[in-house]
Amino acid sequence: MSNSSSARGLSTGGATRIQKRNRAAILDAALDVFSTHGFRGATLDQIAGAAGLSKPNLLYYYKSKEAIYTALLEALLDTWLDPMRALDPEGDALGEILAYVRRKLDMSRSHPRESRLFANEIVQGAPHIHNALAGDLRALVDDKAALIQSWIDAGKLAPVHPHHLIFSIWSLTQHYADFDVQVRAVLGDEDPFAAAPGFLDTLYRRMLQP
Amino acid sequence: MSNSSSARGLSTGGATRIQKRNRAAILDAALDVFSTHGFRGATLDQIAGAAGLSKPNLLYYYKSKEAIYTALLEALLDTWLDPMRALDPEGDALGEILAYVRRKLDMSRSHPRESRLFANEIVQGAPHIHNALAGDLRALVDDKAALIQSWIDAGKLAPVHPHHLIFSIWSLTQHYADFDVQVRAVLGDEDPFAAAPGFLDTLYRRMLQP
DNA sequence: GTCTATAGCCTGATAGAC
DNA sequence: GTCTATCAGGCTATAGAC
Numbered sequence: 242m243s244n245s246s247s248a249r250g251l252s253t254g255g256a257t258r259i260q261k262r263n264r265a266a267i268l269d270a271a272l273d274v275f276s277t278h279g280f281r282g283a284t285l286d287q288i289a290g291a292a293g294l295s296k297p298n299l300l301y302y303y304k305s306k307e308a309i310y311t312a313l314l315e316a317l318l319d320t321w322l323d324p325m326r327a328l329d330p331e332g333d334a335l336g337e338i339l340a341y342v343r344r345k346l347d348m349s350r351s352h353p354r355e356s357r358l359f360a361n362e363i364v365q366g367a368p369h370i371h372n373a374l375a376g377d378l379r380a381l382v383d384d385k386a387a388l389i390q391s392w393i394d395a396g397k398l399a400p401v402h403p404h405h406l407i408f409s410i411w412s413l414t415q416h417y418a419d420f421d422v423q424v425r426a427v428l429g430d431e432d433p434f435a436a437a438p439g440f441l442d443t444l445y446r447r448m449l450q451p
Numbered sequence: 452m453s454n455s456s457s458a459r460g461l462s463t464g465g466a467t468r469i470q471k472r473n474r475a476a477i478l479d480a481a482l483d484v485f486s487t488h489g490f491r492g493a494t495l496d497q498i499a500g501a502a503g504l505s506k507p508n509l510l511y512y513y514k515s516k517e518a519i520y521t522a523l524l525e526a527l528l529d530t531w532l533d534p535m536r537a538l539d540p541e542g543d544a545l546g547e548i549l550a551y552v553r554r555k556l557d558m559s560r561s562h563p564r565e566s567r568l569f570a571n572e573i574v575q576g577a578p579h580i581h582n583a584l585a586g587d588l589r590a591l592v593d594d595k596a597a598l599i600q601s602w603i604d605a606g607k608l609a610p611v612h613p614h615h616l617i618f619s620i621w622s623l624t625q626h627y628a629d630f631d632v633q634v635r636a637v638l639g640d641e642d643p644f645a646a647a648p649g650f651l652d653t654l655y656r657r658m659l660q661p
Numbered sequence: 662g663t664c665t666a667t668a669g670c671c672t673g674a675t676a677g678a679c
Numbered sequence: 680g681t682c683t684a685t686c687a688g689g690c691t692a693t694a695g696a697c
Contacts, residue, residue: 278491278575279491279571281488281491282489357574360574360629361489361575363629363632364570364571364574365487365489365492365571367632367633371632374632374633374636375636378633378636379637382637383637401650402646402650404637404638404641408626408627408634408637409626409654411626411630413623416621419570419574420573420618420621420622422573422576422577427584427588427592427618428614429589436612436614436615437615440611440612444619447609
């Protein structure tokens with residue numbers, strides 16, 4: 242029997258520890274580069290360099306540039322929507338919305354690369370994830386919009402268009418990640434995230450208090 | 452005397468009508484292509500084709516890809532900020548804000564390419580217009596933020612952080628242009644601009660009514 | 662699994678005829 | 680002013696040695 246990787250006995254689920262580490266390093270490097278330059282603007286040289294691999298070795302793990310990109314988008318899309326999934330029908334209406342806003346704002350601060358990755362993709366027409374938008378995303382949003390509408394009907398929130406309310410939360414929170422350079426250029430030394438939580442909390446309290 | 456262009460007697464300001472028409476066609480084509488694919492993703496072939504010129508002829512009018520791009524950004528930046536400049540210190544405070552929001556939303560509907568051009572540029576770190584952001588833009592925003600603060604101090608608006616109020620207006624209105632595909636994927640057949648004006652009007656009334 | 666070398670394509674920009 | 684032809688460089692992806 243040959244000393245092939247699959248016969249080593251140390252492999253876990255068909256992938257060695259080195260393979261797992263390299264795949265993770267590649268996706269992290271790809272997130273860096275794709276989020277900064279967009280799909281077309283990124284090069285395999287940059288990604289390979291950031292991952293500490295040679296370019297052909299990079300293509301040993303993923304067979305093409307596009308394969309890296311779509312693997313990255315798929316791996317992130319689910320977690321990206323977690324803050325919205327956590328909206329709890331049993332919770333206090335206004336409190337749930339405010340907590341959702343807070344979670345999204347926290348993600349803009351802690352995961353700006355993910356935000357800019359999706360921003361780049363969507364601004365340019367979402368050529369790689371259009372199906373996910375019209376499928377899973379739409380279903381999830383419709384579900385949560387119905388929940389918001391039920392809160393409004395029960396008099397727990399002031400009346401607003403539920404879908405546009407959700408758009409406003411995405412837009413206001415992701416703005417601090419996607420347009421970070423502009424925000425900081427205008428604010429100077431002031432940290433955007435110092436006043437942003439209070440501002441958004443006030444905004445949604447005043448708008449939604451029944 | 453040779454029959455050179457400058458001796459024709461029909462030239463206006465050093466440029467013939469054909470030159471003016473071609474320059475305008477180039478900038479319009481460049482707006483199309485750069486706003487859809489970003490600077491790096493755009494190609495001179497696409498721009499030349501959209502403008503109805505050959506690639507070398509394109510480079511006769513602008514000496515490089517970057518020259519086209521920066522000419523476009525400079526030509527648009529001023530008009531892009533007009534809605535904010537129109538904020539009138541003598542007008543009614545809440546009415547002025549609501550009118551500004553409405554003007555910005557109208558621009559997202561009528562000029563989505565311009566919005567996406569700046570979105571692409573800023574998401575990727577604003578490498579070509581960083582100076583303009585930290586210079587002219589910041590000065591203009593600081594000026595209008597002071598105006599908003601004076602309205603708050605006079606009791607004409609509910610207290611909010613003026614800079615973040617301005618960011619919110621940019622974010623909420625431009626979202627409908629920059630993330631158009633996502634908004635439409637979620638809304639399905641419903642026209643985003645049907646409910647958006649009313650939603651934003653309600654939002655800012657409830658937030659700012661003293 | 663990882664490397665060097667390179668194929669093959671595309672892109673921005675230039676030369677030179679008309 | 681506009682074209683055809685083309686160069687030089689950068690890019691993705693593959694071949695093949697180890």
